[in-house]
Ligand code: GUN
């Protein structure tokens with residue numbers, strides 16, 4: 473969109489105004505200038521708003537009755553190099569799955585042509601499903617991670633991209649020394665910052681406690697502080713993993729290791745967190761670190777049921793993650809469904825337990841994700857001043873996932889989207905005001 477022209481979207485608008493409350497505008501408008509939202513209101517106040525903002529030049533996008541304008545979806549945890557394995561190899565739990573399937577695939581990313589092919593595919597696929605922001609684990613290889621950065625920039629997605637740090641536990645050809653780990657990570661950070669993109673940032677990515685020694689984790693924390701970087705890793709996903717961490721480190725709990733290494737900051741996002749204790753949750757809450765809830769992966773790898781309600785009660789920020797290829801699907805729409813299912817399963821036999829519903833899952837996939845990634849000053853909902861990251865959803869597309877055989881109001885359209893939607897229903901995708909699908 474040209475900077476000096478305005479675009480006015482009119483129709484059904486739904487967003488998570490604050491956690492966990494939904495604002496629905498059945499007949500609403502949003503005015504976008506450049507990358508930013510400059511107004512949102514009921515249609516009857518459009519003329520008055522145009523006058524107040526002295527808008528003389530504009531274009532209009534008018535939504536149909538079967539369409540909805542919603543904020544872009546946020547994937548807080550996805551492994552780009554694992555995409556070729558999506559839907560494969562769910563016969564083993566985490567630690568065996570990593571050894572048998574995952575490290576061997578990731579080791580192939582020393583090949584930059586292969587990297588380009590996969591990364592273009594995963595970025596286009598996730599954008600197609602409406603993921604406007606993705607928090608990516610890359611591979612161990614710095615140059616391959618830059619290929620991922622280039623794919624993201626080329627296709628116009630908002631992203632955090634991390635080069636994995638890993639000095640042990642994997643095959644010889646897929647390990648680095650602690651010295652290499654630090655120098656390659658710092659070079660990667662500088663290379664990404666040199667792109668001078670508002671949308672793509674580097675993120676420090678020690679794979680998980682079992683992959684790196686404490687001293688390296690401490691040095692990575694120093695880098696995070698030097699460059700004011702986000703940090704991502706995995707925590708408490710699988711019971712054998714938790715036991716092994718407790719044997720390998722001097723600690724009471726898994727989270728103590730990251731705490732000791734100074735890796736728990738208010739820009740840290742930890743994937744899974746299924747088996748965290750009350751004390752660990754208190755620690756994460758105090759530190760402002762967040763959880764990427766990856767319900768599909770937790771089922772596929774038989775890791776357990778993560779209780780999102782409990783995380784929220786401890787005031788820990790939560791977003792949704794696909795965790796491809798621990799999760800089978802690159803779709804956050806699927807992750808919303810899976811989050812609802814997990815919560816319902818946790819509620820069986822507990823009459824006082826309030827499971828999350830499709831609207832809560834929508835909040836997690838939008839504003840929840842933005843808060844978890846500390847990007848809620850920029851994205852997550854349609855507050856004036858934020859970037860316009862948005863989707864036009866149509867629940868009545870020919871040959872689509874849904875046969876819309878009766879008229880639905882805006883909230884019913886959202887229900888249908890969460891329970892039945894797929895990429896065919898995501899008809900337009902905007903990131904920072906740019907139409908990218
Ligand atoms: N823990 C350490 N590495 C991984 C990974 O690649 N996927 C998942 N799901 N958990 C991990």
Ligand code: FE
Pocket residue numbers: 549551706743795798
């Ligand atoms: Fe993961």
